[in-house]
Amino acid sequence: MKWLLILQDYQFYLKIEKGLAKNSIESYTLDVKKLISYLEENQITTTPITITEEIIQQFIYTISKKINARSQARLISGIRNFFDYLIFEEFRKDNPTDLIEAPKIGRKLPDTLSIEEIDLLINSIDLSEPQGERNRTILETLYSCGLRVSELTQLQLSDLFFDEGFIRVLGKGNKQRFVPINIQTQKYIKQYITTIRNHIEVQKGFEDTVFLNRRGKNLSRVMIFTIIKNLAIKTGIKKKISPHTFRHSFATHLLERGADLRAIQQMLGHESITTTEIYMHLDKSFLKKVINTFHPRK
Incomplete structure (x- = not known):
């Protein structure tokens, strides 16, 4: 069995069976390609079925000299997932990476903004300019709904269910979810659509997109980053912030x-509660509050 042939089947599996996004599929594919390149460079003749733990261990050892611990852990995870697929398809009975340990890495706590800092950023927006109204609505939506930047740029007019108090969000792996949206943010979106968006010459293919640039196309991720970066400079906030910071702040403030x-x-x-649990580390007082409120021996 040839590596590139099985790799194509693996990519199809990730797309159809796992429903992963294009970027995720490319990331998993790159992990396996790094292993293939190592085998070719060192003239090691083996197949996905016959490769041993020792060969993969040597590959990890060699590449660890060029990448940091976090990248190394990510690579091992990607290779392990590939061999799990081979077991799933009954090409192999074992996973040669099972006994290979990933390096221990600390879990980085996400940066957050205080409510005052979020207000400062939003209030610093110049509403006398057309894009000001749009930018305020973008920040309010990021913060009030906890969206990823890609989810915001893909938001459609047909995703707005204001009568029910929800918006429909297309998340990772094209998975849909409904997120509550408060009355104030609904008002900002309606105002932006009425006063700004409806006066833009919308380009073909973007008729249903909520947030548009001046040319009538959807905003890029880079543009959202730039808007927030410039506002941080304007307000003097020294924290390293991005659109994701508003998502972190959304979760943290709710938990608090x-x-x-x-x-x-x-x-x-x-997808996993363990991903959300990182916010538990931000405010240990929340745990004390839960015990004092709900435990029978409080």
């Missing part, structure tokens, strides 16, 4: 006010 972690998980679109 007693929101259920499972509910936050659903709103963020996290």
Whole structure:
């Protein structure tokens, strides 16, 4: 069995069976291609079926001299997933990476903004300019709904269910979820659509897109980053912030006010609760509050 042939089948599996996004599929593919390149460079003749733990261990050891611990852990995870696929398809009975340990890496806590800092950023927007109204609506939507930047740029007019108080979000792996949206943010979106968007000459293919640039096309991820970066400079906020910072702040502020972690998980679109649990580290006082409120021996 040839490597590139099975790699094509693996990519199809990731897309159809796992429903992964294009970027994720490319990342998993690159992990396997690095292993293939190592085998070719060192003239090691083996197949996906016959490759041994020792060969993969030597590959990891060699590449670890060129990448940091976090990248190394990510690579091992990607290679392990590939061999799990081979087991799933009954090409192999074992995973040669099972006994290979990934390096221990600390889990980085996400940066967050205080409510005052978020207000400062939003209030610094110049509303006398057309893009000011749009930019305020973007920040309000990021913060009030906890969206990823890609979810915001892909938001459609047909995704707005204001009568029900929800928006439909297309998340990772093309998975849909419904997220509550408050009345204030609804008002900003309606105002932006009425006063700004409806006066833009919308380009073909973007008729349903909510947030548009001046040329009538959807905003890029880079443009959203730039808007926030410029506002941070303008307000003097020294933290390293991005669109994702608003998502982190959304989750953190909800948790600090007693929101259920499972509910936050659903709103963020996290597949695993362990991803959401990182926010538990931000405010240990929340744990004390839970015990004092709900434990019978409080």
